[in-house]
Amino acid sequence: MSIRVFVPRDTTALALGADAIANRLAREAAARGEPITLVRNGSRGLAWLEPLVEVETPTGRFAYGPVTSADIPALLESGMLEGSVNHSLALGPTEDIDYLARQQRLTFARIGITDPLSIDDYRAHSGFVGLEAALALEPQGIVEEVKASGLRGRGGAAFPTGIKWQTVLDTPADQKYIVCNADEGDSGTFADRLVMECDPYMLIEGMTIAGLAVKATQGYIYLRSEYPLAKEVLDEAIARAEQAGFLGENLCGSGRAFHLEVRLGAGAYICGEETSLLESLEGKRGLVRFKPPLPAIEGLFGRPTVVNNVLSLAAVPFILAEGAEAYASHGMGRSRGTLALQLAGNVQRGGLIELAFGTTLRTLMEEFGGGTLSGKPLRAVQVGGPLGAYLPEAQWDLPLDYEAFAAESAVLGHGGVVMFDESVDMAEQARFSMEFCKVESCGKCTPCRIGSTRGVEVIDRIRANHNREDNLALLHDLCETMVDGSLCAMGGMTPFPVQSALKYFPDDFQRAANGDRS
Amino acid sequence: MNKSQEWSLQSIQTEINALHHKPGALLPILHALQDRFGFIPSEAIPLIAESLQQTRAEVHGVISFYHHFRTTPPGRHVVQICRAEACQSVGARQLEAHAKARLGVDYHQTTPDREITLEAVYCLGNCACGPSIRVDDSVRGRVTPEAFDALLDELQTRPLEVMA
Structure with missing residues (x-):
C-alpha cells in the first residue's frame, strides 16, 4: 500500500503554493520509485506553518512545514515518507505540536484531519452523529438541548441561540427558513x-439540525463573494450530501425534509448585518431593516427565520452528539463552550486557536502568537473586526469573555485578533475606521451615512493640525452621535475603534500626518 | 484569467431564463451574467426588469449598491488588493502605493493596455499570512512589493506570435 501524504487545499495553503507542492511531491516520489497517495485535506489552522505537509505512518501523522516546492527533494531524501525528523522543516507528530496540543477543539476537532469532501471520512470522525440524535428527538427536545448548552451567537452579538430557535419554533407559518450568515467580512477573521473549506458537512449538519428544531425545510448559506473556494467546496458537498441522503426530501430515511442552497453576496460588508443580509437574499439592495419585527418572527420573505453565524451552526452537531453538558462544561460565566479565535496581522504564529472562554489576550498573543512578525514591540491589538476597539497593553490581561469585554467598551465579535507593532499610527487607523464605514454604509440612516464622511474629514483636519483642539472636540461629539443615533452596528460601532484610539493613543493625534511632532 | 464571452441579447436572456424562477433571483442572475460576460451590460437591465416584474430603477439600484458588480468590461486580469486592518499591519499600505505606481492606475481603473484592472477588497480571509491579494479567482499571501512585480511579469508574459 502506498503511503498517504496530506497537502492542504484551503485558501491560505493555496495562497502559499500548496498546489505546486502537491504536484512536485507526486512527481518526485514517483521518480524515486516511492508512489504516494496524495490527500488534499483541509488546514489544521496553523497558518504560520502552511503549507503544512503531513505523512501518515504506523505511529501517526508527522508534519513538515512551512514547505516550499523547492524543499521537496531534500525532504524526500531525508526520509520524510517514513516520518523522519532529520530535516529542519520536520515538526514531529502533528498532534504533539504545542500550538495544537494546547487547544480545546470541539468545533474544529476534525479540521485538517479529513478530506473535506469525503462523506466516509466525515462519518469515520463522528460525522452525522448529531443529526441522528436530532432525528430521534421532537423539535422542542432539540431546542432544549441547544438552550442547555449555553451556546450564544458567534457572529458578534452573542444572543442565546436556543432562545432564537424557540421563537422561530413557536411562530406558526407555512414556510420557515434557516439562514446561515457566511458573510465573514471582519478583517482578521x-x-x-x-469551516466551509475544510469541514463543510459540519455546517450542513448543523443547519439540518436547526431545520429539524424549528420545522424549517429550506436553508440558505449567504456566502461572501470574496470566498470563491468556499463556494466551490460547499456546492460540491451539498450535492454529495443530497446523493447520500443527508439532505433533501428524506433525511436519513426519516421522511423529513431539508433543502440547502448557497447564495453569493456581492462585496457589501453591511450584508453581514442580519436584516441587510435578508434583504440581499430577497434580491434587493442590502439596506438594514428596522427591528422589530425580529427576523425570528418576520424574516426572509416575511417568514420566521433563524439567522445564525457559521460558527454557531457548526457548534450544533457536537452539542447534539455529545450532549449539552459536554459543551457547557467549558467556558466561564455566561460565556459557555469554546471560542474560535483567529490570530492575525503582525504576528509570528498566526492561525486558528479554539479555546474555552476565559483565556487572556496576552496568553493568546504571546504564548500562541509568539509576539510580532516584525520583532518590534507590540503596540495595539484590535479585537472583533473593524468595529472593535483597539486595546493598549493595559487591557491585554482581560479574559476573553463577552461580559468582561463589554465592561471595557470592547467586543469579542467574531473572535478576530489583529496585532499591530509600534510602527502603527493610530490616527491613521482611526481615519481608516471612518473611511471603511463611508465605503460600506448602506446609507439608510444619517448618522452612519453622513457621520462617516464627516469623520474622515475631521480626522484629516486634526492630522493637518488645523484647529486641532476644536476638531478633536468635534470628533468626540460626532462619535457619540453615531453610537447613539445609528440604526445598526455599522454606524453604531464604527466609533469604537476611533474612540479607543483617541483614549489610549492620544499622542498619535498630536502629530502631523507625516509623523513629525508639532 | 478573464475568460469572458461576448454578450448578446439572446445569451443574456438565456441566463435570466435559467434563474428567474428562484426566490430572490436578482443577485444570482447578476452573478451569472458577470461570470459569463465579465461585466453586466447596460442592455441587460430592461431584460432583467421585464423578467422579474421589477422597474429598471430597482435593478440598476441593486447593481450599483454592490461593489462586486461592474458595468464596464474589466481588463484581462482583475487584481484586488486587501485594504483591511490585518493586511495593513504587515505592509498593505506600502503594497497598495507600490501597485498603483507600478501600474499607473488607481482603484477601479484598468491599465491602458487592458491587461490589469485594479480593485480594492476588504478582507480575503487570509489574515494570518498577509498582505493578501486576489488575482482573478486565486488568492496570494505574503505579497511584498517585489513579489507583486514578479507576479505582474508572470501575468503579462504572453507568447509572441511567430510568423510561419
Missing part, C-alpha cells in the same frame, strides 16, 4: 472560511 477566517474561522468561517475554514
Whole structure:
C-alpha cells in the first residue's frame, strides 16, 4: 500500500503554493520509485506553518512545514515518507505540536484531519452523529438541548441561540427558513472560511439540525463573494450530501425534509448585518431593516427565520452528539463552550486557536502568537473586526469573555485578533475606521451615512493640525452621535475603534500626518 | 484569467431564463451574467426588469449598491488588493502605493493596455499570512512589493506570435 501524504487545499495553503507542492511531491516520489497517495485535506489552522505537509505512518501523522516546492527533494531524501525528523522543516507528530496540543477543539476537532469532501471520512470522525440524535428527538427536545448548552451567537452579538430557535419554533407559518450568515467580512477573521473549506458537512449538519428544531425545510448559506473556494467546496458537498441522503426530501430515511442552497453576496460588508443580509437574499439592495419585527418572527420573505453565524451552526452537531453538558462544561460565566479565535496581522504564529472562554489576550498573543512578525514591540491589538476597539497593553490581561469585554467598551465579535507593532499610527487607523464605514454604509440612516464622511474629514483636519483642539472636540461629539443615533452596528460601532484610539493613543493625534511632532 | 464571452441579447436572456424562477433571483442572475460576460451590460437591465416584474430603477439600484458588480468590461486580469486592518499591519499600505505606481492606475481603473484592472477588497480571509491579494479567482499571501512585480511579469508574459 502506498503511503498517504496530506497537502492542504484551503485558501491560505493555496495562497502559499500548496498546489505546486502537491504536484512536485507526486512527481518526485514517483521518480524515486516511492508512489504516494496524495490527500488534499483541509488546514489544521496553523497558518504560520502552511503549507503544512503531513505523512501518515504506523505511529501517526508527522508534519513538515512551512514547505516550499523547492524543499521537496531534500525532504524526500531525508526520509520524510517514513516520518523522519532529520530535516529542519520536520515538526514531529502533528498532534504533539504545542500550538495544537494546547487547544480545546470541539468545533474544529476534525479540521485538517479529513478530506473535506469525503462523506466516509466525515462519518469515520463522528460525522452525522448529531443529526441522528436530532432525528430521534421532537423539535422542542432539540431546542432544549441547544438552550442547555449555553451556546450564544458567534457572529458578534452573542444572543442565546436556543432562545432564537424557540421563537422561530413557536411562530406558526407555512414556510420557515434557516439562514446561515457566511458573510465573514471582519478583517482578521477566517474561522468561517475554514469551516466551509475544510469541514463543510459540519455546517450542513448543523443547519439540518436547526431545520429539524424549528420545522424549517429550506436553508440558505449567504456566502461572501470574496470566498470563491468556499463556494466551490460547499456546492460540491451539498450535492454529495443530497446523493447520500443527508439532505433533501428524506433525511436519513426519516421522511423529513431539508433543502440547502448557497447564495453569493456581492462585496457589501453591511450584508453581514442580519436584516441587510435578508434583504440581499430577497434580491434587493442590502439596506438594514428596522427591528422589530425580529427576523425570528418576520424574516426572509416575511417568514420566521433563524439567522445564525457559521460558527454557531457548526457548534450544533457536537452539542447534539455529545450532549449539552459536554459543551457547557467549558467556558466561564455566561460565556459557555469554546471560542474560535483567529490570530492575525503582525504576528509570528498566526492561525486558528479554539479555546474555552476565559483565556487572556496576552496568553493568546504571546504564548500562541509568539509576539510580532516584525520583532518590534507590540503596540495595539484590535479585537472583533473593524468595529472593535483597539486595546493598549493595559487591557491585554482581560479574559476573553463577552461580559468582561463589554465592561471595557470592547467586543469579542467574531473572535478576530489583529496585532499591530509600534510602527502603527493610530490616527491613521482611526481615519481608516471612518473611511471603511463611508465605503460600506448602506446609507439608510444619517448618522452612519453622513457621520462617516464627516469623520474622515475631521480626522484629516486634526492630522493637518488645523484647529486641532476644536476638531478633536468635534470628533468626540460626532462619535457619540453615531453610537447613539445609528440604526445598526455599522454606524453604531464604527466609533469604537476611533474612540479607543483617541483614549489610549492620544499622542498619535498630536502629530502631523507625516509623523513629525508639532 | 478573464475568460469572458461576448454578450448578446439572446445569451443574456438565456441566463435570466435559467434563474428567474428562484426566490430572490436578482443577485444570482447578476452573478451569472458577470461570470459569463465579465461585466453586466447596460442592455441587460430592461431584460432583467421585464423578467422579474421589477422597474429598471430597482435593478440598476441593486447593481450599483454592490461593489462586486461592474458595468464596464474589466481588463484581462482583475487584481484586488486587501485594504483591511490585518493586511495593513504587515505592509498593505506600502503594497497598495507600490501597485498603483507600478501600474499607473488607481482603484477601479484598468491599465491602458487592458491587461490589469485594479480593485480594492476588504478582507480575503487570509489574515494570518498577509498582505493578501486576489488575482482573478486565486488568492496570494505574503505579497511584498517585489513579489507583486514578479507576479505582474508572470501575468503579462504572453507568447509572441511567430510568423510561419
